[in-house]
Amino acid sequence: MSKRISLLSAVAMFAVAVTPSLTSADEVNRAVVHDARGNAVMDARGNCVRTQWETASDECGGAVAHTRLASVYFDFNKSTLTAKAKTTLNDLLATLRDKKIEAVVIAGYADAIGSDSYNLRLSEKRAQAVQHYLKVHGFSHANTDIRALGKRTAEETNKCKGLKDGKLHACMQEDRRVDIELSVIKQQ
Numbered sequence: 001m002s003k004r005i006s007l008l009s010a011v012a013m014f015a016v017a018v019t020p021s022l023t024s025a026d027e028v029n030r031a032v033v034h035d036a037r038g039n040a041v042m043d044a045r046g047n048c049v050r051t052q053w054e055t056a057s058d059e060c061g062g063a064v065a066h067t068r069l070a071s072v073y074f075d076f077n078k079s080t081l082t083a084k085a086k087t088t089l090n091d092l093l094a095t096l097r098d099k100k101i102e103a104v105v106i107a108g109y110a111d112a113i114g115s116d117s118y119n120l121r122l123s124e125k126r127a128q129a130v131q132h133y134l135k136v137h138g139f140s141h142a143n144t145d146i147r148a149l150g151k152r153t154a155e156e157t158n159k160c161k162g163l164k165d166g167k168l169h170a171c172m173q174e175d176r177r178v179d180i181e182l183s184v185i186k187q188q
Contacts, residue, residue: 069095072130074176076169079125081133089133092180096139103183106131107147111172116150124148130178151175
């Protein structure tokens with residue numbers, strides 16, 4: 001019995017000795033998931049698994065910045081890309097060259113006109129139209145999150161009260177959009 005207790009004591013002392021203590025350097029690296037041995041955990045594509053969007057430099061080779069790079073706008077009750085939206089997406093595609101991208105979020109929105117369920121479907125179609133355009137033009141990423149947010153974030157409703165038809169639709173233009181957000185590693 002005493003041998004068993006000594007073996008358990010030795011194992012416990014070994015575990016305490018190899019567990020890293022939290023220092024200021026460890027605080028920076030908490031933005032990266034670590035395994036029991038203290039090594040950074042990688043996903044199937046070889047990217048670090050992160051716990052925060054924006055971090056200081058870490059052992060994965062750079063700081064991560066999560067930024068909205070572009071917004072494209074849609075006509076009332078439409079999910080087809082306008083000429084201006086295509087120009088915006090082409091400009092975005094040009095800026096994506098030579099960037100190490102960890103994740104992409106394509107979030108579709110709708111204005112406050114119409115039912116919740118209709119606007120949710122419309123915002124999803126808008127997000128899918130943007131994803132399809134990017135893919136056809138050479139950009140796709142395995143870690144892409146498509147979000148349909150409908151009208152729940154419509155911001156122009158109060159500003160547009162009292163307006164009718166075309167003026168109302170024009171006033172709510174900002175709510176009919178897709179935002180493209182990227183998690184990009186900044187090389188130092």
